[in-house]
Amino acid sequence: MTLNPKKTSNILLLIASFVIVSLILWNTNSFFKKFKEEERLKMEIWATAQSELLQSSEDRDLGNLHVKIFQNNTSTPMILVNKDQSIKVNNITEDEAQDTSYLTKKIVQFQAENTPISIDYKGEQLATLYYGNSEVLNRLKYYPIALLLIIFLFGAVIFFFFKTNKASEQNKLWAGMAKETAHQIGTPLTSLLGWNELLKAENISTSITDEIDKDIMRLQTITERFSKIGSLPKLKEYDIVQETKDAYDYLKLRSSKLIQFSFDSKIESLPVLLNRELYHWTIENLVKNGIDAMRGKGSISIEIIPSGNFVTILVSDSGQGIPKSNFNNIFNPGVTSKKRGWGLGLSLVKRIVEEYHQGKIKVLSSSKEGTIMKISLKVNA
Structure with missing residues (x-):
């Protein structure tokens, strides 16, 4: 070895x-x-x-x-x-x-x-x-303790420096990969737009071309999401209830009939500063993770609860749960329980929520009966 x-x-x-x-x-x-x-x-x-x-x-x-x-x-x-x-x-x-x-x-x-x-x-x-x-002897007696303390502090500074540096390198790597993915998708996406226009000119059924348009728009949204990773996105005022429901409904229409979806909001509308594309990506990631944890069968629910100057979004699933020791680790790049996966989803979600939207995300609770993820965002007063 x-x-x-x-x-x-x-x-x-x-x-x-x-x-x-x-x-x-x-x-x-x-x-x-x-x-x-x-x-x-x-x-x-x-x-x-x-x-x-x-x-x-x-x-x-x-x-x-x-x-x-x-x-x-x-x-x-x-x-x-x-x-x-x-x-x-x-x-x-x-x-x-x-x-x-x-x-x-x-x-x-x-x-x-x-x-x-x-x-x-x-x-x-x-x-x-x-x-x-003597005073000199007393000072000398504590010298080894002071020396050890200095060495400990010096070691801690070096450790945190390398840890921060490593995290920064990882973030640059993921951001670079995201931007490169957006760039690579751009070329075939442009071709698809052109081919779809040709199909429309050939009087192909509009039901077909309309569906192609939807998929093209979806690819454009994905491209835009990836292109914004690594740069500070612009935030605009959106209704958190409507945006959450839109992202949730999109997945609901495209998921298995074996999954029961429910949506509950304690308020009709609430203005929050958001980047719409990245916030939708966050909700979709959490819902998809819940579906994967349930292995395609179970229940997914979203609940929106106002709390003072903040709003809480709870995403619940009836999956197999997460060990308590992994509550924080799951947000690290590369950590995944899937056989196929890079472990980027939740790390990107954490970055979107905490770095871009100045919010908080955590595992509120988890057991064999399911998991509840909690997002807290500041309300735009």
């Missing part, structure tokens, strides 16, 4: 990224431990100086050494508790040093961060030194 070169490069890139991140985290952790050990060593030196001072407070030079060591610590917070329970602090504000409860909490915190250092002399404990992590 051979791997796709693009997939192989993606896998290698993922492995390389993982190795780099691992090395950075390992190096950061090592640096953190080393820095913490150095701070510990400084505290032990300070504790030793403090021990010597407590043992010989009359030694002036030793006191100066202690003071010098004490003053050199400007980053690590410390609390020194003497055996008489007197307290000395360093790198803690004066107000905080006067707050006993605050110091008690800090001692507990320092104990959790670092093991306290006992200052002893000849087996006697003179004092206990509690110290916390």
Whole structure:
């Protein structure tokens, strides 16, 4: 089995990224431990100086050494508790040093961060030194988390970029195919118009030529629909009830007698901005999908319900239903349950409704008893 070169490069890139991140985290952790050990060593030196001072407070030079060591610590917070329970602090504000409860909490915190250092002399404990992590060490502790967050965000940006780019390429592909189809239909359609005019001149029965005219008009409508995919169509005010019924009736007259059709509108008319050809295509696609799901036998119904500034169009069928996990996937290009089909119908429907008409379409419900598709469009006030 051979791997796709693009997939192989993606896998290698993922492995390389993982190795780099691992090395950075390992190096950061090592640096953190080393820095913490150095701070510990400084505290032990300070504790030793403090021990010597407590043992010989009359030694002036030793006191100066202690003071010098004490003053050199400007980053690590410390609390020194003497055996008489007197307290000395360093790198803690004066107000905080006067707050006993605050110091008690800090001692507990320092104990959790670092093991306290006992200052002893000849087996006697003179004092206990509690110290916390310096500000630099605290920042360094959260550095790996910040790094992982940055990497995660960077990865998410790249993922969404490629996903959007892929979707854009797919849309361009479908739009290109639609326009090419419209272009290809145009040539034989022109010939059909000419041949039909010749038939009329030969005094052929008008019932035949009229039916040919209907089919030619139908092909012209299909051509116009395909030509508008990929470009922003013009919207005009139409009666949503009448346009839905026209598209619905067209399929009703051309479908099997085994299918029961019903149409119900809660209003007589309602103005909505539409592209008539594309809206008819949407209704026809949904009805045809319902018929396919029923395998040519069952019931199809359309219901129009006004709701505030919106109007809802429900297309119901008594087909085999759609698994809930596929409620969103069915609108993706290439997704189809048919053995023969490209899976373009519902993806085009979604584009027509949401991108061209600024509406919404979704699977309202679906079960073994059937499916209900819901379209919501804004009313033209």
